[in-house]
Amino acid sequence: MARVVVDVMPKPEILDPQGKAVTGALGRLGYSGLTVRQGKRFEVEVDGDITDERLAEVRDAAEKLFANTVIETFDVRVDED
Amino acid sequence: MARVVVDVMPKPEILDPQGKAVTGALGRLGYSGLTVRQGKRFEVEVDGDITDERLAEVRDAAEKLFANTVIETFDVRVDED
Numbered sequence: 001m002a003r004v005v006v007d008v009m010p011k012p013e014i015l016d017p018q019g020k021a022v023t024g025a026l027g028r029l030g031y032s033g034l035t036v037r038q039g040k041r042f043e044v045e046v047d048g049d050i051t052d053e054r055l056a057e058v059r060d061a062a063e064k065l066f067a068n069t070v071i072e073t074f075d076v077r078v079d080e081d
Numbered sequence: 082m083a084r085v086v087v088d089v090m091p092k093p094e095i096l097d098p099q100g101k102a103v104t105g106a107l108g109r110l111g112y113s114g115l116t117v118r119q120g121k122r123f124e125v126e127v128d129g130d131i132t133d134e135r136l137a138e139v140r141d142a143a144e145k146l147f148a149n150t151v152i153e154t155f156d157v158r159v160d161e162d
Binding site: 011019029032035041042045066 | 088123142
């Protein structure tokens, strides 16, 4: 089965409270110089082969369902692993 | 600034209610043959260069803070973009 990965991240100009919380926790745990932004990762198993059409379908689904495109960006790619 | 990406996914044997909800919603929206598992993506900006030591530090932080290693696996890699 073929796999497509969709990464969803908050837009750079958008506050990221989860990432901020993680960044703060890292500092308190003694890790310095690390800044974190937190997003989501979707692994989509596609029945059959990944054609350009199938990939367009996943991109369409990502835009409608995986990401809130007002505040998030997303990236769709075929997983080569 | 250098960037390290940490992907956190539910272990294959663990139920993934979020992924299941998304998979169900895809079906209802008319997308067929797509199965989704949902995880998290952390983008870690590292001050200075990424040395093996820095990378080990991020891996350590990922294990302690980003992932719950009882139910999740994680993958740490340097972002080449």
